[in-house]
């Protein structure tokens with residue numbers, strides 16, 4: 271289970287986790303995989319934890335265990351697809367207004383165990399206007415002792431009236447050191463962990479899932495071969511055709527490629543000494559060792575440009591060909 275301490279690199283989260291008191295409504299925002307749900311659960315557990323001394327949540331008291339198992343009587347979790355209101359269909363992508371009405375009933379009662387109650391609403395953007403307006407009424411006149419914790423990719427997806435009643439806790443991209451530490455704790459293979467750290471775009475959840483994803487690892491190794499061991503121009507159409515067929519993976523492929531370039535960039539700048547470049551063809555290893563960092567900056571820019579063009583009218587195969595040519599061009603300069 272992630273510990274409180276893991277959130278130290280996230281300033282706003284850390285402040286909330288170490289505060290004596292919390293406002294009655296919090297809104298945790300950030301990209302998928304950044305830890306919103308984990309943080310919401312830690313905050314709820316902190317409120318309900320029964321430990322008398324030491325750090326909260328303690329993780330071992332009855333309340334902490336109940337929270338984790340999802341059966342603490344004073345913790346209500348609402349998320350799309352798992353309605354709490356009787357008679358609502360399961361598996362829907364939205365949060366029905368009846369869930370929010372049910373929630374209002376629950377929070378208006380006294381807490382069972384103590385004076386506090388916690389409410390987590392995951393993917394709050396899944397509430398339609400009716401549900402959001404129903405929630406607004408509760409947030410406007412909050413019952414004593416209840417803390418609401420909403421999670422959402424971006425505050426802009428909610429009614430401004432909801433947002434203005436919450437304190438926002440933005441979660442940002444995780445620093446590489448924090449990602450490495452988390453992967454290390456799962457016992458991941460160090461080389462895979464390093465590749466996942468580079469390719470996850472700062473998303474903790476993505477880093478964790480990439481590490482165990484065989485198909486991703488295969489795609490990554492294929493990209494390594496396609497872009498860094500490109501024999502000559504005549505190989506380009508074959509590679510770009512394959513990449514075109516993997517259209518749905520394009521954004522991920524660009525992340526992966528970006529990670530592969532950044533590993534060389536960091537090495538060329540003398541950062542991460544001792545990082546293992548042995549899987550790159552020798553010419554690239556030499557380029558990194560002799561400080562050709564400008565090459566890697568230009569290639570990273572080319573990847574970013576390609577990403578911008580993904581939704582344009584330019585054919586995806588043409589985009590990949592241009593990128594492959596750029597790799598050849600840079601390679602030919604040393």
Ligand SMILES: [Zn+2]
Pocket residue numbers: 318319320321327328329330331332333334
């Ligand atoms: Zn506890």
